[in-house]
């Protein structure tokens with residue numbers, strides 16, 4: 001397939017998906033961002049500075065680790081791309097450092113972002129502290145209560161967490177409030193988008209900052225195995241870790257690209273986040289995409305055990321790759337995900353994020369498709385430390401006092 005470098009088009013479209021469905025008042029800011037992007041992303045000094053930050057501050061390149069014991073359990077060669085080892089514990093750092101650096105070059109002094117569970121807010125707060133940029137994070141009042149630990153982490157890094165009391169008091173409303181704030185502070189403020197979503201040029205910009213994942217995978221697997229992998233599996237929320245891992249392989253037809261969405265309590269219930277698999281075309285947050293919506297076009301409630309996948313839409317490029325039959329769209333339930341979470345912890349001593357565990361869960365479901373010498377790469381997007389309080393509600397260990405008695 002001859003794909004790389006050709007999408008999106010000048011209107012920001014991936015086929016019929018994406019675009020700039022933004023209010024008139026935002027257009028100058030989006031156009032300014034587009035100009036900034038095309039100016040700096042070809043600039044040698046910018047590229048050098050960005051990759052230096054990633055290596056010195058975030059710890060890139062992250063390892064591509066051959067998980068031998070887990071691979072034996074699956075029945076093929078399994079490699080894990082260790083994005084969980086980045087500073088901050090996830091791939092999100094690649095994007096926030098890139099966007100904050102770009103904003104700074106464009107003369108902006110402040111960052112604004114929205115956050116649901118707090119992971120993107122935390123990453124933005126890291127970038128704000130690193131670059132000395134004032135940072136505001138909009139967060140629904142309900143999410144603030146649910147995610148006290150992340151709120152505290154953001155505050156420690158100097159970010160101001162602003163409670164959103166409108167609507168359902170969750171992510172969707174935080175986005176609206178964040179955009180409203182941005183509209184009245186366009187001069188000095190950059191809106192730091194958390195995934196490959198939103199109006200053009202965000203899906204393009206975020207993809208380019210996350211591409212480092214796939215570039216490293218390609219370089220590493222060719223060194224270790226002398227050939228390309230048979231499949232790459234990644235979870236999809238908005239889709240940034242997945243497109244980052246996939247993009248540099250899109251032209252390589254032999255590499256299966258598999259994106260895994262959150263099936264929550266099951267695809268037959270209405271408690272899931274399967275936007276790509278079950279959504280209908282519609283516009284949300286400035287872009288045409290597959291969306292979970294009711295008959296009237298209202299966005300429906302979503303559910304997933306992992307907060308990072310709990311989003312009613314999905315990045316436009318994934319919608320297009322699905323339509324081109326280049327992306328295999330898959331899903332895993334909460335239950336399957338918890339099992340995979342346990343398996344990787346036991347076999348490898350690595351506690352994966354619940355988001356990443358969806359990718360592992362799907363590999364476990366389709367393990368019969370692979371032969372002993374096949375190579376599968378799973379993008380381990382984040383570390384599971386943040387998820388332990390949720391997992392603890394589902395997995396319990398009893399300490400049996402009998403076993404600890406000293407025998408004579």
Ligand SMILES: *Cc1c(COP(=O)(O)O)cnc(C)c1O
Nearest residue numbers: 195237238239240241308355382
């Ligand atoms: C936020 C997050 C995701 C989901 O976001 P994408 O844009 O789909 O990558 C996945 N994994 C982890 C660890 C996250 O923190």
